[in-house]
Amino acid sequence: MAIKAIFLDAAGTLIKPARRVGETYAVLARKYGIEVSAAEIAERFRLCFHSAPPLAFPGAPAARIEDLERAWWKDLVRRIFEPWDGFQRFDDYFAELFAYFAQPVAWTLYPEVAETLSALEKRGMVLSVISNFDSRLIGILEGLGAAHWFEHIFVSSRVGYAKPDQQIFHTALERHSLKAGDALHVGDSEEKDLHGANKAGLKGVLVERNGESNSNPSLRITSLRGIFPLLDDLDQR
Ligand SMILES: [Mg+2]
The missing domain is CATH 1.10.150.720 (Haloacid dehalogenase-like hydrolase)
Structure with a gap:
């Protein structure tokens, strides 16, 4: 897959x-x-x-x-x-x-973001943001030098639906002409990101930077670098 x-x-x-x-x-x-x-x-x-x-x-x-x-x-x-x-x-x-x-x-990028997104881009991945934020996010990501990695920055306030509503994920998939099975969604909220994405049919990945959650989803990483082994694993299936 x-x-x-x-x-x-x-x-x-x-x-x-x-x-x-x-x-x-x-x-x-x-x-x-x-x-x-x-x-x-x-x-x-x-x-x-x-x-x-x-x-x-x-x-x-x-x-x-x-x-x-x-x-x-x-x-x-x-x-x-x-x-x-x-x-x-x-x-x-x-x-x-x-x-x-x-x-x-007022914001900082997590330390592994630049190297991870650059490597994902080299691998030919389409990258987009799906966030329950507002219009300010676009200027923030631009100012942090991060906007260029993304084809789209979907913010809930503009899409009309907030995670975990499936509709925000469907909107993103439609914009990219992709099927749910083509995409991973990575986020730090178990309810909004992991469960929301899974309900919409995408593979949800939970990033738990402190690794302290009691939950045990199968797709769980402690830094964005963890995306690579997941992709390798999915490629082999
Ligand atoms: Mg979050």
């Missing part, structure tokens, strides 16, 4: 925040007179992010997407700060935070 394309998730798979998210939120909040610890904010972020609606706006006209993305994040950040009263300049805080995370310097 020959794999022709590899789809990759972005955050936690290709890129990570240059500084811990909780720390960025807390340091900036202090500037606006709100004293919170990075750990408290990190915990609130986890809680609120997990219960947030999908970052997708089915049927929305393209011209409205950026406003909707911003409103989605503003809602989330507002909920994160609910336990702290008296955040008077919240709008200004949010604007600064949102702009901060749009900058490439």
Whole structure:
């Protein structure tokens, strides 16, 4: 079975925040007179992010997407700060935070990304990103010098469906004129990436950089370099 394309998730798979998210939120909040610890904010972020609606706006006209993305994040950040009263300049805080995370310097590529993607490209693989992120991702990947590897960068906010919805995977396959069996999808979320891809008929690969998960999917790697032995193995079947 020959794999022709590899789809990759972005955050936690290709890129990570240059500084811990909780720390960025807390340091900036202090500037606006709100004293919170990075750990408290990190915990609130986890809680609120997990219960947030999908970052997708089915049927929305393209011209409205950026406003909707911003409103989605503003809602989330507002909920994160609910336990702290008296955040008077919240709008200004949010604007600064949102702009901060749009900058490439706010993110870093995992160390093995460049060598891995270059080698996959040499092998003739079609590479694309499938991410539950928003339009900012495109500028971030460009700024990090990573966009050129990808034929497409599919972000849920623009596709109209977020992982684990099968539809985002089907959209990517259709755009490439590929069948589900032609593609691998690699990501760090068991639910969104591994199970989402598998349900859509693609081979899902879970990247677990700390290797601590209790789960035991057969396609599990601890760095993107692990893609090569998987491809060799699939080629031999
Ligand atoms: Mg991820």
